[in-house]
Amino acid sequence: MSANILEVRDLQTQFNTLDGVVRAVDGVSFDLARGETLGIVGESGCGKSVTALSILRLIPPETGRIAAGSIKFEGEELTTLGEEEMKRLRGHRISMIFQEPMTSLNPVLTVGTQIAENVVRHMGVPWRAARERACEMLDLVRIADARRRLDEYPHQLSGGMRQRVMIAMALSCDPQVLIADEPTTALDVTIQAQILQLMLELKEKTGTAIVLITHDLGVVAETTERVVVMYAGRKVEEAPVEALFTEPLHPYTRGLMRAIPRLDIEADAAGTRPRLQEIPGLVPRLTQPIPGCAFAPRCGFATGRCAVESPPLLDVGAGHTVACWEVDRVRASAL
């Protein structure tokens, strides 16, 4: 049994749009160990969600496709797996939680039905047993008065509760992998902390490995063991979380760190942390192939070579890799 439950290699996911082919994910690789919590960070539009959806093969087939690469789950190749097998996997062995708790639950079905549905589908148990399981799960995610809540509809619950329901649903069939795509971004800060705490506790209990997608380095620092930093559809740096925070090696990662919201401006009126867009310059358009380093137009360290030649991933030891031509200069400079 391999130590890695999930192995993503050179994933390329593309969309056909009116402006041309969007290379939303352009050669991303990472591994997820059993029971591990991996963070994926990056600015809006860098391909985090598309990476997640690719793993579950939920890229809308009308416009998008996995163009190349491999995704292995328990050693099994997912990119070529039949749709029926894929359906048996989804929600059962790999689950996903989405960013928008307000819209991700079906408004016309009770919470209990939505959780039980998953259990019936994958565990092959009768509805009555599935409802019991749903009740257990609501208890587990600490929704008070679970039995009564089963018969409530999503609009009767607060945002935080809905996200708990999503977690309950995602974990109802004991998945090996839980992909959480910005699960707390839409929630206010105190609720965010509670939900993250809950996810970590449940992970301890169930041994589920988690891919936590976020643009919030604060969340990464608090919850993950290892971090993948993405930029313009590519992985630019990967490191154990301590290493990343003590010695970020990619100029983009450093930019992100500088852009971590300070405590005094931590939450705006809506209670959400501001998005990380403070690095000057714009994310490149993904419709044209980028010959060199995607970050070059915004990078203070850039040289002539950066614009024409793509930097390879460099292993700097202890599980720390970075894609930058100028690592040594970056390392030598002050944070």
Added chain:
Amino acid sequence: MTAYIVRRLFATLPVMAVVALFVFFLLRFAPGDPAAIIAGEDATAEAIAAVRGKLGLDRPMVEQFFVWILQLAQGDMGVSIFSNLAVTRLISQRLEPTVALTLSTLFVAVALAIPVGVVAAWKARKLVDRLVMGFAVLGFAMPGFVLAYILIYFFAVQWQLLPVQGYRPIGEGLWPFVECLILPSVALGVTYMALIARITRASMLEVLAQDYIRTANAKGLATDRVLLLLALKNAAVPIITVIGIGIALLISGVVITETVFNIPGLGRLTVVAVLKRDYPVVQGLILVFAAAKVLVNLIIDISYAFLDPRIRY
């Protein structure tokens, strides 16, 4: 909910009162005089006046109105000027064919249009979808009576599969009853079907793009059938709304369809009564149609609460 229904039922009273007022005075201000029709073409002015006096049409209009309203309050719709039969009796005799035609049209239209709309949404922008929507445009544009004659020509005259026209009460057996209703229901229902199919497709497409459908997909639920059934429940409110609007359209369509197919229902009764200016009968019919529409609206509004838990009364 019960309180809501009671409130709504009471609210229909003023609506019906306004309808009564309008139908009464509009009829009387419209050209044409029943007395002249009864007295015959060559009648003298005195003869006509005599008939008017006998019918009570020479009284002040406001007085006539209140006499009628007082009768109505006692459940009496008056007497036909021509046949001397009670209007309630005339209407109740003609009710069955019209109700049968409306319901069977409704059934045919809904039973065909919803699956067709769902499939079109599911195969959006593919060939099936384009074909279906093409037919929908055609069906919407084709006047019901034109289609009626086409259907009669082929199914009744050429192939002799179905009767040309007529109506058999359900009391005479199920097949004769159904047989007579097929062509009129299809002719009357096609526009309606096109409307429902289009709205079903549109609301399904909207629902299928929602986040919760992505969630359902992420649960691996989507055998397409389950997914479509789920989505249909989400899409139901606009569909039901259009079905409701359609029932109003049906009630007007019934007049023409009954004439074409020679069905002795309320529609035919209406045509005859209007042509003869049989005031009490027309008034009674309009009130019945109005009441039917109000009732349908109420049923639709109540159904929302069952389809969408966010709607509460």
